[in-house]
C-alpha cells in the first residue's frame with residue numbers, strides 16, 4: 001500500500017494514503033477524542049465535531065474533523081492548540097446542555113476543564129436524555145449489520161434515530177449492535193426471562209444447550225442462516241461452548 | 243422545421259424567423275411570471291386574444307400576443323408591455339384591455355392611469371426604459387426576460403439565442419474555459435467561487451464520466467431571481483450548460499429544481515423538449531458529433547438541499563444532508579464522478595460571455611467582482627423587485643435610485659444582504675460598493691443577492707433573532723455546533739428582546755458565533771454568525787438599550803414597549819376604544835383617551851386605526 005508521511009504535533013509518522021488523521025494519531029499514541037466515529041463503520045463520523053484538529057496545508061489552516069479527513073502529502077496536523085481546545089470545549093458544553101445525564105460526555109468534557117454549563121438545559125419532549133444524534137447507531141445498523149432497521153428522523157434539534165414511523169421494526173433482528181456502538185449508552189436494551197427488548201420490540205432468545213444461557217435472538221439466527229447459509233445447528237451452543 | 247443539423251442551418255433558420263415578422267407591427271407582451279399570474283394576468287391575456295380576434299386587428303401575425311417571464315416588478319402586476327412603442331402599463335385589468343387596443347395600439351395614445359408614477363416626484367413615465375426601476379439596470383442574465391415568450395424557442399433564437407453555442411462549437415474546449423476564466427465570472431449562488439477555475443479543476447481530474455449541474459434550489463426566503471430566469475428564459479440556462487459540457491467533455495447534465503416552482507419546471511421541461519427537437523440537445527448537437535442531454539431532478543425544498551454536497555446526495559436518491567467536502571466535488575461529486583455545479587444565474591451569463599467575449603464582461607463591475615448581479619430588492623423601499631446592475635453599485639444607488647427611496651419618507655437605517663445567513667450593513671456605510679469582497683469585509687455577504695431595506699422602525703436585535711430562528715428551523719441537525727448551538731443563540735436573543743438579557747449575553751453570543759464559524763460542518767452553520775455579529779458590530783447601542791435600559795429603541799420588542807395616548811393629539815374620536823380587543827381604552831367622547839397599560843396586550847391595533855397619530859410607543 002502507498003505510504004505517505006504526515007506531521008502530527010511536530011512528529012512525523014508514516015501513514016497509509018487516505019487513512020484518516022484520527023487513526024494515524026491513535027496508532028501513535030496521540031489522543032483525539034471522538035464520539036460519532038468507529039473505524040469499523042464506513043459512513044460514520046463527521047457529525048459530533050469533538051475530533052476537530054488544525055490541518056495546515058499549502059499555507060492555509062482549517063479546522064477539520066480528524067475522523068474523516070484523509071492524510072495527504074505535506075499535511076501538518078496540530079491537535080493541541082488553543083483554538084482546538086476552545087472549539088472542543090464549546091462543542092462539549094453544548095452536548096452537556098443537551099444530555100446532562102450522560103456520563104460519557106461529562107467525562108470527556110472534564111478532560112477539557114470545568115464542566116459547568118451556562119446554557120439553559122434542554123427539556124426535549126421526547127426521550128433523548130442521552131442521545132447526541134450522532135447517527136453512529138444508524139450507520140452501524142446499515143453498514144455493519146446491513147439491515148437498515150433504524151434511520152435518523154426529523155431535523156435540527158429534534159433529529160434522532162428511530163425505526164420507520166416510530167413503530168417496532170419488522171426488519172430489526174435485535175442484534176444490539178446499535179446499542180453496543182452508541183457512545184453515550186442512549187439505546188436501551190433489556191433482557192428478561194429469555195426475551196430481549198430493543199427499539200420497542202420483543203425478541204425471543206435462543207438458549208445455549210450446554211450452559212442454558214439465552215444468548216442470541218431467534219430473529220438474528222434466522223437472518224444469519226438466511227443471508228450466509230450457515231447451518232442452524234451451529235447456534236445450539238453459545239460461543240463459549242462451541 | 244425539424245432538427246437543425248449544421249451551424250449554417252441554424253443561421254438560416256434564424257433569418258427565416260426574422261423574415262416572418264413585420265417589425266413595426268404592434269406586439270402585446272403580457273407578463274406571465276408567477277407574480278403577475280397571481281395578480282390576474284391570465285384574464286388580461288385572454289381579453290387581448292378575444293378582442294384581437296373579434297376586431298381582426300392586424301397584429302404581428304407570427305407572434306400575436308406574447309406571454310413572457312417575470313419583469314421583476316411583480317408588485318405592480320399584471321404588467322403589459324407594448325412594442326414597438328416601448329410602453330409599460332402597470333396593474334392592468336381585463337376591463338382596461340379594450341381601451342388599450344383602442345387608444346394605444348390604434349392611435350398611439352398613452353393611457354395615463356396605467357403608467358408609472360414616481361412616488362416622490364409624481365412624474366408620470368410611460369416608457370419602459372425611462373422608469374427609474376429599469377433605467378439604472380444593466381441586464382445580462384435577465385437579457386430576454388419580459389421580451390420573449392419562454393415557451394417558444396423561436397423567440398430565443400431570434401433574440402440571438404444559441405449563437406454562443408455556435409461560437410463555442412468552433413472553439414477548442416480549453417479556450418472556452420480560458421474565456422470564462424478571463425471574464426472573471428464568479429458563482430452567483432452565494433460562494434462567489436471563480437467559475438472558470440472550477441471548470442478547469444474539473445477537467446484536470448482524469449475520468450471518462452463528468453457531470454454538469456445547475457442549482458435551482460433557491461431556498462433563500464425573498465430571493466426569486468433563479469425562479470424568474472427558469473420561468474422567463476430557460477434556454478439561456480440550457481445554452482450555458484451545453485457550452486459548459488462542451489468545455490468539460492460532459493454528456494449528462496442535471497437541473498436541480500425545487501418542487502415549489504411548478505411554472506419553472508413546466509417551462510424548463512418544454513424548453514428541453516424544444517431544444518431536443520431542434521437538435522440542440524441530444525446526440526450530435528448541430529451535427530458536431532458532441533452528445534449532451536439534461537435531466538431534471540426535483541427537490542423537496544429544504545433550505546440546506548441547496549448546499550452542493552446535500553444537493554448531489556439528494557439527486558443520487560440519498561438523504562439531502564451535507565457531508566464534509568474534504569474531497570471536492572470537481573473530483574468526486576455526483577455518483578462519485580467529477581462534477582461542476584453552478585447556479586442558474588451563473589449559467590445564464592455563460593452564453594453572453596462566449597458571444598461577446600471575456601473582455602467585454604470583465605469591463606463591467608469591480609476589480610474582484612466582474613459583470614452584473616441580479617438582486618431582489620425588498621423591504622421598506624418604494625420600488626421592490628428584481629434588478630440587475632453592474633457589480634460595485636453603491637447601496638445608496640440601489641436604495642435611492644432604483645428602489646426610489648425608503649417607504650413613507652421614513653429614515654433609512656440598514657440593509658440586510660445575503661439571505662438568512664447574511665448580515666446587516668448600516669446606513670452610514672451606504673457608499674459601500676456592492677460586490678463579493680466588500681460585503682464580506684463589512685461582515686455580510688453577497689449570498690444569492692437578497693437585499694432587504696430596513697427603516698428606523700426596524701429593531702436590529704429582533705432582526706438577528708428572526709434570521710437565527712429561520713436557521714434553527716432549517717438546520718439539518720447533523721452536526722453539534724449548528725444543531726445545538728443555534729437554539730442556544732436563539733434563547734439568548736429571545737432573552738434580550740424580552741428584557742431578560744444580562745451583561746454576559748452578548749459575550750456568550752459571540753462565543754457561540756465563534757463555535758459555529760469554526761466548528762460547523764456546512765455553509766449553513768459556518769455563516770450563521772453573520773446576522774448576529776454584524777448587528778452587534780454596527781448596532782451595539784441597540785443591544786445595550788435592550789439589556790441595560792430594558793428598552794427597544796425602534797419600538798418593536800413587545801415586552802419592552804408601552805403604548806400610550808398623547809393627550810395633545812387625541813381628539814377623542816373613540817375609534818381606538820372600539821377596536822381594542824382588551825377593551826382597555828377609556829375616555830369621554832371628544833376628550834383625550836387613556837390606555838390601561840396593565841391590561842394592554844400591545845397588539846398595536848389602536849395605533850393602526852388612529853387617524854391622528856395620537857397613539858405613541860415608548
Ligand SMILES: Cc1cc2nc3c(=O)[nH]c(=O)nc-3n(C[C@H](O)[C@H](O)[C@H](O)COP(=O)(O)O)c2cc1C
Pocket residue numbers: 428429430431432433434435437457458459460461462545546547548549550551583584585586588764765766
Ligand atoms: C445552506 C446553503 C444553501 C445553499 N443554497 C443554494 C441555492 O439555493 N442555490 C444556489 O445556487 N447555491 C446555493 N448554495 C451554494 C452552493 O453550495 C454552491 O456553492 C453553488 O450552487 C455553486 O454554484 P456557483 O459557483 O455558480 O455559485 C447554498 C449553500 C449553502 C451552504
Ligand code: SF4
Pocket residue numbers: 140141145147148149150171172173174175176177178179198199
Ligand atoms: S438491534 Fe436492530 S436496529 Fe440495532 S443494529 Fe441490530 S438490527 Fe439494527
Ligand code: SF4
Pocket residue numbers: 130131132133134135136137138160161181182183184185186187
Ligand atoms: S442513540 Fe447513540 S449512537 Fe444513536 S444517534 Fe443517539 S447517541 Fe448516537
Ligand code: SF4
Pocket residue numbers: 546564716717718719720721722724725762763764765766767768
Ligand atoms: S452546519 Fe447545520 S445544516 Fe450544515 S451539516 Fe451541520 S447541522 Fe446540518
Ligand code: SF4
Pocket residue numbers: 807811812813814815816817818819834835851852853854855856857
Ligand atoms: S383613535 Fe386616536 S384620536 Fe381617536 S380616541 Fe383613540 S387615540 Fe384619540
Ligand code: FES
Pocket residue numbers: 033034035036037045046047048049050051052065066067068
Ligand atoms: S468523531 Fe469526528 S466528528 Fe465525531
Ligand code: FES
Pocket residue numbers: 273274275276277278279311312313314315316317319320321
Ligand atoms: S411576474 Fe410579472 S413582473 Fe414579476
